[in-house]
Amino acid sequence: MAVKVALVTGASAGIGEATALELQRLGYVVYAGARRVDRMAGLRDKGIRTLALDVTDEESARQAVATIEAEQGRIDVLVNNAGYGSYGAVEDVTLSEGQRQFDVNVFGAIRLIQLVTPVMRRQRSGRIINVSSVGGEIHTPFGAWYHGSKFALEGMSNVLRIDLAPFGIDVVVVQPGSTKSEWSGIAAEHLRETSGRGPYARAATNHAKAMTTGPLHDNASDPSVIAKTIGASVTARRPRTRYVTGYYARPVLTLRRVLPERGFDRIISRSMG
Numbered sequence: 001m002a003v004k005v006a007l008v009t010g011a012s013a014g015i016g017e018a019t020a021l022e023l024q025r026l027g028y029v030v031y032a033g034a035r036r037v038d039r040m041a042g043l044r045d046k047g048i049r050t051l052a053l054d055v056t057d058e059e060s061a062r063q064a065v066a067t068i069e070a071e072q073g074r075i076d077v078l079v080n081n082a083g084y085g086s087y088g089a090v091e092d093v094t095l096s097e098g099q100r101q102f103d104v105n106v107f108g109a110i111r112l113i114q115l116v117t118p119v120m121r122r123q124r125s126g127r128i129i130n131v132s133s134v135g136g137e138i139h140t141p142f143g144a145w146y147h148g149s150k151f152a153l154e155g156m157s158n159v160l161r162i163d164l165a166p167f168g169i170d171v172v173v174v175q176p177g178s179t180k181s182e183w184s185g186i187a188a189e190h191l192r193e194t195s196g197r198g199p200y201a202r203a204a205t206n207h208a209k210a211m212t213t214g215p216l217h218d219n220a221s222d223p224s225v226i227a228k229t230i231g232a233s234v235t236a237r238r239p240r241t242r243y244v245t246g247y248y249a250r251p252v253l254t255l256r257r258v259l260p261e262r263g264f265d266r267i268i269s270r271s272m273g
Contacts (some may be wrong), residue, residue, distance in 0.1 A: 002074065002106060003027070003028075003029050003072075004027070004028050004029070004074075004076040005028065005029045005030075005072045005075050005076050005077070005081065006023045006029070006030050006031065006076060006077035006078075006079065006234070007019045007030075007031045007033060007064070007065070007068060007075060007078050007112075007116070008023065008030060008031070008032050008033065008079040008081060009033045009034070009053060009055055009078075009079065009080055009081050009082040009108075009109075009112065009184040010033075010034060010043070010051075010055075010081040010082030010083060011032035011034050011040060011043065011081070012034035012035075012036050012039035013181065013182060014034075014040065014179070014180075014181035014182060014183065014223045015081055015131060015176065015179060015223045015226045015227060015230075016032070016034070016079075016081040016082070017032075017040075017042075017043065017223070018222075018224045018226065018227035019033040019079055019081060019221035019226070019227040019230050019231075020043055021043070021046070021048070021226070021227070021232075022227040022228060022230065022231040023077070023079075023231060023234065024046070024047065024048055024164065025231075026231055026234070027234060028076070028077065028234075029049070029072060030048045030049065031048075031049045031050075031051055031064070031067075031068050032048050032049065032050050032051065033050075033051040033052075033055075033064055033082075034050075034051075034053060034054070034082075035053065036053045037051075037052050043112050050189055051064045051067065051068075052064075053082075055082045055104060055108030055109070055111060055112060056100075056104055056107070056108050058111065058152070061108075061111050061112055061115060062115060064096030064270065065112070065116060065119075065230075067114040068079055068171075069119055069248070073218040074119065074123055075116050075119045075120065075126065076123070076125065076126055076127065077126070077127050077128075077234050078112060078113065078116045078119075078126075078127075078128045078129065078130045078131065079130070079131065079230060079234075080108075080109035080113070080129065080130045080131060081131040082104060082108055082109075082113060083104055083105045083108075083149075084101075084104060084105070084183065084186060084187070085135075085143065085146040085183060085184075085186070085187035086098070086101040086145045086146055086187070086190060087102070087142045087143055087145075087146060087187045087188070087190055087191035087192070087194070087207075087208075087211075088142055088145075088190065088191055088193075088194030088195045088204070089142060089194070089195045089200045089204070090144045090145075091144055092194045092198070092200065093144075093194055097145075098145045101145045101146065101148075101149050102145075102148075102149050102152070104149075104154045105146075105149035105150065105152075105153060106149050106153050106156070109130055109153060111174040113128055113160065116128070117164065117169070118218050120164075120167065120168075120169045121167045121169070123168075124167060124168040125168040125169070126167075126168065126169040126170070127158070127163075127171075127172065127233075127234055127239070128169065128170070128171045128172070129170070129172050129174060129211075129230055129233055129234065130153055130154075130157045130171070130172070130173050130231070131174050131176070131226075132150050132153050132154050132157070132173050132174065132175050133150050133175055133176055134175050134176070134177050134244070134248075134249050134252055134253055135147050135150045136150035136151055136153065136173070136175060137151075137154070137175070137253055137256060138152045138252055138253065138256045138264075139268070140194070140207075140267070140268055140272055141203065141207050141268070141269055141272055142191055142200075142203075142204060142207055146187070152175075154173055155244075156170050157172075157173045157187065157212055161241060171241075172233045172239050172240070172241065172242070172243065173241065173243070174226070174229060174230055174233060174241045174242075174243045175241045175243065175244045175245070175249060175253075176221075176226045176229075176241060176245055176246040176249065177221065177244075177245070177246035177247050177248040177249030177250075177252065178216045178217070178219065178220040178221065178246060178247045178248050178249075179220050179221050179222075179223055179225075179226055179246050179247075180220045180221065180222055180223060181223060184211045184212055184217060184220075185211075185212055187211060188209075188211040188212045189208075190203065191203045191204050191207060191208045191211070192205065192208050196216065203273075204224070206272075206273030207272050207273050209273060210271070210272045210273035211272075216247075216271075217246060219247050219248075220246075220247050221245075221246040221247045225245060225246055226245055226246055229243050229245035229246075230243075233259060235268055252268075255267065
C-alpha cells in the first residue's frame with residue numbers, strides 16, 4: 001500500500017505546525033509549507049519536509065506542488081491552513097489591505113486546490129481540508145474583511161464538495177474556535193493601527209483588548225486540539241462536511257443559530273468589549 005502524502009500550508013507556527021506533526025504521527029509523508037522556512041527548522045529536524053511557500057504567489061505555489069509530485073508521485077491530502085485576520089472599521093481599511101486579506105484566506109487556498117485537483121483526479125482519491133473558523137458562520141465587531149473571507153471560503157468549499165465528489169475527492173471544512181496562537185495578537189495590533197484613532201477609537205481599543213485578554217484568550221485551546229480534529233477528518237472513512245473544534249466554538253455557533261440576528265449582535269458586541 002502506497003504511503004500517503006500530505007501538504008500543510010501556514011505550517012511555521014500554531015495550527016499548521018501542530019497539524020504537520022499530527023499527520024506525521026498518523027503515518028503520512030508530510031510537506032510543511034510557509035513563507036519563512038527558517039521558522040520550520042523544528043519540523044525539519046523531526047523528519048518533516050519543509051517548503052518555501054507563499055500562497056499568494058502563483059509560481060511559489062506551483063513549484064511547491066510540482067516538487068511534491070516529482071518526489072512522491074501523488075498528493076493525498078491538502079490542508080489549507082494559511083491565513084490571518086485583518087481587523088478594522090471598513091471605512092478605515094484600505095482596499096489594497098482588503099484584497100490582501102482575500103488573497104491569503106481565499107485565493108491562496110483556491111490556488112492550491114486548482115493545483116492539486118488534477119493530481120487527485122488521476123488518483124481517483126484525495127482529501128482537501130479547508131481550515132476556516134467559527135468566523136465563517138458568525139460575525140464580530142471590526143472583522144468585516146476577515147469574516148467576509150471565511151464566509152467566502154466556506155461557500156466555495158460547499159460547491160467544491162459537490163463538484164469533486166465524483167472523482168473520489170472529499171472537501172472538508174474545519175471550524176476552530178478560540179485557539180492559542182499568534183493570530184489574536186496580530187489581529188488586535190492591526191485593529192489598533194487601523195481604527196485606534198478617530199470615531200471608532202474607543203470601541204476598537206476595547207475590542208482589541210478583548211482579543212488578547214479575558215476568558216476567550218485565557219481559555220483558548222492548544223493548537224494540538226485543532227490538529228487532532230484535522231487528523232480525524234483526514235483519516236475518517238467517510239468524513240463529515242464540517243468539524244467544529246476548540247474552545248467556545250460550539251456554544252457560539254449554537255447562539256448564532258437560535259438567536260435573532262439583532263440579539264446575537266448585542267451579545268457578541270458586549271462579549272467583545
